[in-house]
Amino acid sequence: MISLLWLIPVLPLTGFLLLAFFGGRLSRWQIASVGCGSVGTAAVTTAIVAADFFRTFPDQESYHQTLWNWIDTSGMTVGISWYLDALSLLMVAVITGVGFLIHVYSAEYMAHDDGYARFFAYMNLFVSAMLTLVLADNLLLLYLGWEGVGLCSYLLIGFWYREPEYGTAAQKAFIVTRIGDTAFAIGLFILFTQFASLSIQQVQSRAVEAWPVGSNLAMIVAVLFLIGAVGKSAQLPLQVWLPDAMAGPTPVSALIHAATMVTAGVYLIARMHHLFALAPMVQEVIAVLGLVTLLLAASSAVVQTDIKRVLAYSTMSQIGYMFLALGVGAWSAALFHFLTHSCFKALLFLAAGSVIHSLHHEQDIFKMGGLRRHLPWTFWTFLIGAAAMSGVPLITSGFYSKDWILWSVWSSPISHRWIWFGALFGAMLTGLYSFRLIFRVFFGEVRTQPAGEPGLAMRGPLVVLAFLALTVGFLEMPHTLGNVTVFSDYLSHALPTTELLPGIDESSEAREQLAVTVAALLGIGLAALLFLPGSLFTSRWADQSTDHPSMTLLQGGWGFDRLYDRLFVRPWFTLTRYPHDMLDRGYEWLAVCGKSCHGWMSYTQTGHVRWYAATIAVGTLMLLGLFAM
């Protein structure tokens, strides 16, 4: 049954093709069934494949399936071939499972949109591309999925293409990630020229043999791959596209943030971990990048007024945690946070979508309030999501994953203490911005009258995701609490286990956990203090003045947009405008030259057959003369 693996990416692709070619002729009900059905069957197939995979799992760590040879020239063989191991199975399960829930949710959310078939077609293609990415056996196929994901994000962010600014946001996402893609492609070329292979396993085993730790080539390739990952995962300095990507419909944001796209970078680094292990300095860079991003994004999230932008910055921040974990060599912790994050972030986005839906597409949190009683389902699920994100201890999954990351940072030999403090501060900020949303949106007086709870198709996924956001964390519990290691045992077959500093014991772990708990609760308490209506400081912060320079700086995501605008966009536009005449003169000259040459040559076309025959004869004579010489 494991041979059904190829069906997993093919099913959503089939859905895409069906919807793309026949979408116009199908009814809405049929479109929704095809769109959700294809991803749903992919999820079921994943379950079947996983069941078969686990029957022989620890003995047989990976499964390899080649469908056909894609490119086969001398010295280069690239197959359409899939590679399933613990890591890719985890990714596939999340992508199909969470993706399916998001599809079901969108069936209702998008019900009144004109581009219903187009929407589901893009969504299916998105899922298919992401599955190709994670299942690819070689780097070229991975790159195909990588680019497919980029294309679909462009299509979906600009889904409402009649609004010019949405189109701009889509282009921004595409162009910014393109910078990363280019670096990734160059890294791929270097690997190919060095090892004459593109297979991920082969390349890495050969790299480990050929390159000593810290060698130049390993560093260069690792840096190029890191730039690629940074572009896709919206980390510093290529993070600017993510907040603008909120232009797309809310389920798209959920898909981009939870199941596909932004986690591609995390996957890439985890997949190429042998390579990154050869470049310890790059790993440190990853950790620092993750830390800086998570702090920047968290601080920006605290002051955003658009509900979706808050969530966008929070994603950046949480992915920052994953990068931090990858950087300190806590591979499993990063993937665990990916798992919990995809559950609670999908939940948060879908719940936010439900809020937006019932408020007639109002996204400003200052115009919301008091929705607790009107939207109880949404409120409770949103609360669970926010609690999981801020890491409310013991009961939420976010606590276990974040605690694991922070513990790894604390105890890792390649980390520093100040990184841990930064991450701890980030955890505090997470609590602050998550509960700021809760208190703003669901408490206080009603500012916009809601239309009522959404229907079953939207509530169902919310409940399932809320359940997952609470329980997924129990797959891995620290030594001090239960000592469950299901997840790390499982992933230890695909990723190296985390190294710990010598002399670390349980008491320091307990102390560290206490610090994390306190930080999260402190953030929540601070949020209650500042934003809960009726509390001490609320009146002073109620009409948050946004004209203060530090506020605008934070709201603009630390001014990276303006910086890039000044640094790249405007100079480029000036450059293209300034030598307009000179360059154009050159091309015009070329055109004039071609035209006059054509004029002269056309005199030889006399229309007289005998003239042609004569020219042929003369040409033959000249050729013969050439041979004679």
Add this chain to the structure above:
Amino acid sequence: MEILFYIAAAVSFLATVRVITHVHPVHALLYLVVALIALALIFYLLGAQFAAALEIIIYGGAIMVLFIFVVMLLGPLAVEQERTWMTPHAWVGPSILALVLLGEVGYLIAAGDHTGSVIAETRQKGISIALYGPYIIGVELASMLLLPGLIGAYHLGRRLSREGRGC
């Protein structure tokens, strides 16, 4: 043998010169037929009997007949020339050259040198084997060339007849 070759060469050369210098199409065609027959004789002398036969049958026969047909079909253009074409002296030149060739062939038959026909048998076999062996692609290409030739000729002729009916 060599003298036969030189006579045939002279005949074909003279006939060809007359082809390109003559003003009447039918005369030119007659000279061309003579030139082709002379060439066929040269092919025979070079040991290519099969080619010689084909030269006479297909070139001298089929293709030249096509030309004659077309000259006749061009009637309206040529009608005033009709009378001048049919003068007796038009036949003199070709006839003389043809008689020379006839004499040569007669000499060849009378000389009784038939060794060539024995060689021809094995040669013929070799041609067939080569044609359907290494040259099979060439045969395919030739058939692909003939088919458009057929269709093209049909198409061009059909258009003419329709316009001829005044449509």
Add this chain to the structure above:
Amino acid sequence: MLSTPALVLAIMLFALGLIGLLSRRNILYMLLSLEIMLNAAALAFIAGGARWGQVDGEIMFLFILTLAAAEVSVALGIVLQLSHRFRTLDADAFCELRG
């Protein structure tokens, strides 16, 4: 052997054909000249085949024959069309493709 004089004859015939092709304006004569040139080429192949005792020369002759048959059938159809349309056989009159 006769191959060398045969090649010389082939060259002479080819030159005659070329002269005819270039000097005659009547399109019918141009076609005849083309036939002469094709025959000259065929003679060269036959002579080459005779020189080396190979059958390839004759095979090339067969191909030339095929080519000539296809060419003549189409060309004569065109001649008929042209004479029908333009009421002349002057090749220089058909110059509508002038650049």
